[in-house]
Amino acid sequence: MDILLVASAFNSLTQRIYAELSDQGHQVDVVLATHGADPVRAAVRELRPDLVVAPMLRTALPEDVWREHTCLIVHPGPPGDRGPSSLDWAIAERAPRWGVTVLQAEAAMDAGDIWAAESFPVPPVGKSDLYRNEASDAAAAAVLLAVRRYADASYKPRPQTDDSDDSVRIVWRDFYRQERRRIDWEKDSTERVLRMLRGADSQPGVLDELLGREVFLHGGHPEDLLRGRPGELLATRAGAVCRATRDGAVWIPELRPRKNSGDRAPFKRPAASVLAAFSGRDTPPLAEDTVPLELPPRRRTWSDIRYRQRGDAGFLTFSFPGGAMSTDQCRRLLAAYRYALARPTSVLVLGSDRDFFSNGIHLNVIEAAADPAQESWTNLNAMDDLVEAVLRTTDRLVVAALPGNAAAGGAMLALAADQVWCRTGTVLNPHYRRMGLYGSEYWTYTLPRRTGAETAHRLTRDALPISAATAERIGLVDRLVPTGAAAFAAEVERLAAALAAAPDLRRRIAAKAAARHSDEEVRPLAHHRRDELARMHAVFFDPQAPYHALRSAFVRKKPAGSARPLAPVTGTAR
Numbered sequence: 001m002d003i004l005l006v007a008s009a010f011n012s013l014t015q016r017i018y019a020e021l022s023d024q025g026h027q028v029d030v031v032l033a034t035h036g037a038d039p040v041r042a043a044v045r046e047l048r049p050d051l052v053v054a055p056m057l058r059t060a061l062p063e064d065v066w067r068e069h070t071c072l073i074v075h076p077g078p079p080g081d082r083g084p085s086s087l088d089w090a091i092a093e094r095a096p097r098w099g100v101t102v103l104q105a106e107a108a109m110d111a112g113d114i115w116a117a118e119s120f121p122v123p124p125v126g127k128s129d130l131y132r133n134e135a136s137d138a139a140a141a142a143v144l145l146a147v148r149r150y151a152d153a154s155y156k157p158r159p160q161t162d163d164s165d166d167s168v169r170i171v172w173r174d175f176y177r178q179e180r181r182r183i184d185w186e187k188d189s190t191e192r193v194l195r196m197l198r199g200a201d202s203q204p205g206v207l208d209e210l211l212g213r214e215v216f217l218h219g220g221h222p223e224d225l226l227r228g229r230p231g232e233l234l235a236t237r238a239g240a241v242c243r244a245t246r247d248g249a250v251w252i253p254e255l256r257p258r259k260n261s262g263d264r265a266p267f268k269r270p271a272a273s274v275l276a277a278f279s280g281r282d283t284p285p286l287a288e289d290t291v292p293l294e295l296p297p298r299r300r301t302w303s304d305i306r307y308r309q310r311g312d313a314g315f316l317t318f319s320f321p322g323g324a325m326s327t328d329q330c331r332r333l334l335a336a337y338r339y340a341l342a343r344p345t346s347v348l349v350l351g352s353d354r355d356f357f358s359n360g361i362h363l364n365v366i367e368a369a370a371d372p373a374q375e376s377w378t379n380l381n382a383m384d385d386l387v388e389a390v391l392r393t394t395d396r397l398v399v400a401a402l403p404g405n406a407a408a409g410g411a412m413l414a415l416a417a418d419q420v421w422c423r424t425g426t427v428l429n430p431h432y433r434r435m436g437l438y439g440s441e442y443w444t445y446t447l448p449r450r451t452g453a454e455t456a457h458r459l460t461r462d463a464l465p466i467s468a469a470t471a472e473r474i475g476l477v478d479r480l481v482p483t484g485a486a487a488f489a490a491e492v493e494r495l496a497a498a499l500a501a502a503p504d505l506r507r508r509i510a511a512k513a514a515a516r517h518s519d520e521e522v523r524p525l526a527h528h529r530r531d532e533l534a535r536m537h538a539v540f541f542d543p544q545a546p547y548h549a550l551r552s553a554f555v556r557k558k559p560a561g562s563a564r565p566l567a568p569v570t571g572t573a574r
Contacts (some may be wrong), residue, residue: 001151004049005030005042006071008058012132012405013074013139015427015465017055020140021147023467029332034559037062044069051150053143054105058084066105072146074139075101075110076131079117080160080168082110085176087127088134091199092176098122100138102146104157113157114168123486124194126201126219129355132404133485169479171436177209185231190248194220197250200471201323205256205268211278218254218268219321221302226289235289238304239270241327242289251302253321265368266544267555269325273368277491282408293336304329305336307343310493312500314345323356323410326365327375330382337389341396346509347500348389350417351401353489358410360441367555372548376540380440383409384529387441390416391525394513397505399496401481401489402468408432412441415476421495422477423488426468433463435554436546438535445519445528450475 003026007014010030021028031043044052044065050266052071054061061071065366075323077086078099081197090098099119104112118138122130149155160168181196183206188196197220200206205216210233226234235242240253245295255274257263263277272286279285291299293307316336320329340348351357361379369375390398390413407429415430423429430447432439439460447456450472459466483491499505539545553559 001147002027002047003029003147004043004047004052006043006054006061007031007056008033009056011056011134012427014055015429016136016140016425016467017053017074017143019467019470020144020463021053023469024144024147026147032559033057033059037065040065044245048476049500051147052105055139055143060109061105063107066422070150072115072143072150073105073107073110073112074143075103076118076135076139076171077101077110078168079114079172081173082170083173083175084109086172087131087414088176088199089173090122091127091130091195092180093279094195095122095556098135100135100142102142111160114158115155115157116142117150118142121484121486124198125354126198128202129485132355133425137484140425143491157385175285178204182205183208185245186242188246189249190222190245191246193250194222196220197252207258210255213262213278214258214260215274216256216258216268217252218256219252221251221253222300223249223251223302225302233275233286236272236286237289237291237302239272239326240302240304241275241286243270253302253304265386267364267367267557268321269364269368273365293339307335307336307340309343309345311497313347313349313351313493313496314340314343314347315493315496316340317352318350319352319355320358322364323359323405323407324362324364325360325379325383325410326359326362327379327382328410329362330379330386334386334548335388336384337386341393345500346396346505347496348393348396349399349401349492349496351492352403354485355404357400357402357404357406357407358413359407360392360409360412363435363551364555367551372551373540373543375546377537380409380536380540382532383413384440384442384533387413387416388525391442391446392516392517395509397499397509397512399492399499401492402426402477403485404426405429407532408435408437408439409441411444412439412446415446416442419478419499420471420476421479421481421492422468422471423485424468424480424482426471426475427461427465428468428471429465431460431463433460434550436550437539438532440529440532440536442525442528442532444532445523445525449519502555 018028029047033040052069055074079101097119102116105113117275120134120138184191187286196206201219204216208217223242226242226249228234229245232244240251242249242251252271254268255271256268257266259266291303307568308315366372366375398417399419400414402422405427406414411430455474472480481491539547
């Protein structure tokens, strides 16, 4: 079928639906509803789709569109749930399970007939993590089922009514406003503070005040040892800040200054850097509270990089907000990687236990820098150093384990490993074009090595998301891990143990070292890096390069179309 996706952003769920419907053989186009209803109407007139699907839509579809075409809305709530803040309420009310419902569009919000519904568990994670993982799994399953039912033409969608025994209970939940999220540091328990922070981790954040400035708090993790007066700032760690609660303390990784706060960069970035910009000469800096890479048993504290070892397999885990990796994060991860190499293992696994793998350089930190061009350059070189270290590891097998999405330089970091293991449902974007960049991270070596030159050229030219299944088919991924997000880490640990015990492991390590030596003789890694960085340097230090406008639009959540059109996110794509 010809299917048109209408979305308010080409976000993770929209990309997943695009990729998985494409895998099913459908012709999928995308139009963004960021400039009102006219682009949507124009796309429908031009493409004449068999079906319209809205995976993530903040505004209503035009009435003339949904009256003339079957339009399916993906609502992140169970059947009967209505309102714009469904996941927020699920987390706030500590729901053990929640759901996704695919509804037919009509005049009343979320009131249309039900084409499909799937439920999912609600673990104690942030809203964005939940959205990209458990909710995304359920949404993809529900959309694929609804599309099959529509194509079959015999299925009759179920109406939402209150007058039959098998009907769903209609519940309207209002917009979850800041008044409900507000934290009373003197009275609220750590459990409630964490719930409020997790329920707003990506958007909209929890509005609060620090050092006399209004800021939004993003993300929250428990701390087991540090204590202080409720609301007191206690320490920093790896860019995060620790704040005391009534009965404990929490780590907050990111802050976003309110637009009227006087900060020139009112967007999310590492919390410690925002506080540093607020602090005056009379404000003493917070102490850095460090923890070892290998945490002692029973410690319950936050750390964005950790190492653990199970027999002959080592696990270097990292989890950075939004998957972005700043200069500091790249350098700390490289130091941790070198630490892991000093451990006696034959297999080393890189990745997070759940959610993002990596999305490459940290555009928010770059945008906030005094010299964004120079920070872009410094960040990219730090990323290249990390990727090079992985490529030059020849004494053990390195596995990149992807529980969630990877893009741009983050995808290339994964490809530097000997094997790539990917959770089903993951979306990969192995390209840089959407940000107006040529790319680095040795992609000119690793991407063609896996897919061949022709496919590598197509991936970087088309700049479209691909599913984990497609990535395996074309050689980007070696193993699909068909688990839910919560079970991924345990399954990876089991697979790594089996790999470390494989009888041919030594032969495989020797073959890897020989191949690296042979490739180096054909074309040294230094030549790939030199040529890639020459292209990137020309872009970074050209004030007129589209990269700068695209980066600014991305960071500030503005439509990129005014900067430079890149299909499909600013129009339709074939």
